[in-house]
Amino acid sequence: MTRLGAFVLALVAVALLCTAAGLWILAISFGAVVPESWGFRGFPAIFAVTFTWVGAALAWRRPNNAIGWLLLSVGVIAATQVLLTEYSIYGIVGRPSPITGAVFAGWLVSWSWVIEVTFVAVFLLLLFPDGHFPSPRWRGVAWLGGGSAAIAAFGLAFNAGPLNNAPYAANPFPLFGDTDLSVFLWAMAGLGLAGVGAAASLFVRYRRSRGTERQQLKWLAVEAIVISIALIVGTFAQNNKWASLFLISAIGLAPLMIGIAVLRYRLYDIDVLVNRALVYGATTAGIGVAFIAGIVVLQAVLRPLTSGSEIAVAVSTLASVALAQPLRARMQGVVDRRFYRSRYDAARTLDAFSVRLRDEVDLDAVRADLVNAVHDTVQPVHASVWLRQPTR
Numbered sequence: 001m002t003r004l005g006a007f008v009l010a011l012v013a014v015a016l017l018c019t020a021a022g023l024w025i026l027a028i029s030f031g032a033v034v035p036e037s038w039g040f041r042g043f044p045a046i047f048a049v050t051f052t053w054v055g056a057a058l059a060w061r062r063p064n065n066a067i068g069w070l071l072l073s074v075g076v077i078a079a080t081q082v083l084l085t086e087y088s089i090y091g092i093v094g095r096p097s098p099i100t101g102a103v104f105a106g107w108l109v110s111w112s113w114v115i116e117v118t119f120v121a122v123f124l125l126l127l128f129p130d131g132h133f134p135s136p137r138w139r140g141v142a143w144l145g146g147g148s149a150a151i152a153a154f155g156l157a158f159n160a161g162p163l164n165n166a167p168y169a170a171n172p173f174p175l176f177g178d179t180d181l182s183v184f185l186w187a188m189a190g191l192g193l194a195g196v197g198a199a200a201s202l203f204v205r206y207r208r209s210r211g212t213e214r215q216q217l218k219w220l221a222v223e224a225i226v227i228s229i230a231l232i233v234g235t236f237a238q239n240n241k242w243a244s245l246f247l248i249s250a251i252g253l254a255p256l257m258i259g260i261a262v263l264r265y266r267l268y269d270i271d272v273l274v275n276r277a278l279v280y281g282a283t284t285a286g287i288g289v290a291f292i293a294g295i296v297v298l299q300a301v302l303r304p305l306t307s308g309s310e311i312a313v314a315v316s317t318l319a320s321v322a323l324a325q326p327l328r329a330r331m332q333g334v335v336d337r338r339f340y341r342s343r344y345d346a347a348r349t350l351d352a353f354s355v356r357l358r359d360e361v362d363l364d365a366v367r368a369d370l371v372n373a374v375h376d377t378v379q380p381v382h383a384s385v386w387l388r389q390p391t392r
Helices: 003-028 044-061 066-092 102-127 136-157 182-208 211-236 241-265 271-306 310-339 341-359 363-377
Strands: 166-170
Touching: 003 044, 003 066, 044 066, 044 241, 066 102, 066 166, 066 241, 102 136, 102 166, 102 182, 102 211, 102 241, 136 182, 182 211, 211 241
Parallel strands: none
Antiparallel strands: none
């Protein structure tokens, strides 16, 4: 294994460990009363799983293309956010004094999400699919997006008052008292404008492209429309829960759209890797949802009997482990059926032939079934079967 491959695996391991640890802390502190904030508890885990898997697959096989590294970076940042957010809640909410590092963790979470949004809404759209700008003039959109992101992050990081996304703690570094967040809002308007410009660049690529490249681009073109609308709505509706859910969904669509482009049109020649990335990413996400949902339901059922969540956490963990293999098989079937239809149909044909072969005793019927199975799966120009006559 090359050093680059080892580095990619190390980032994946960090992302998975941070996500798992964060979800575990969420589980044991699920009953904490947290003030209303943007999004919902644990939502960065969605990005941590999907972006990490697809980004790792692309970075592994195409290390010179920035797309894979952008996706992988978003996944790692989101994974650390899961851990830091839940640690800050666990270390601050319901305690007379915060535990070590809890306020600082909340502070990091309050502004680091701007980096994720910028990578997805601006740079991913500008650089897809070859990792380069459509032309040098589009660098201005990148500068607008990067500059706006820096100002927005600065406004959140050093604004007095409750922390963004961690309103249960006051900002430990209040360099200025702009409590109405005007600096942040103006910067987000610039970021939204950059996102619209990045979406426009994708449509320029689409109009110039032909054949397979156009088919590849159309999937992310749809994502560009959705994420541009989500950015504009999110900028002017900061406190609206539906607007935050819309933006979360729009960002989460990015690796899915890229995965579809890779699988359907063999982009980068790494469709097998992305197949596995989608299968295991979806499986991990499904297990995470089942884990959290199980805790919520079991806590409600067992609270009168146990007065605690330890049993609920243990039972939900065991159920999630038992669910892993059947869920993985189900996800593999869905991906194969949708993107590898010929292989899926061939597998079904061979299964049906095996069932008939088990009960068939007539050699002529077996020969006919075998020839039909070969025609349906391999699709040769000609096929025949020669059976050796038994010697007496």
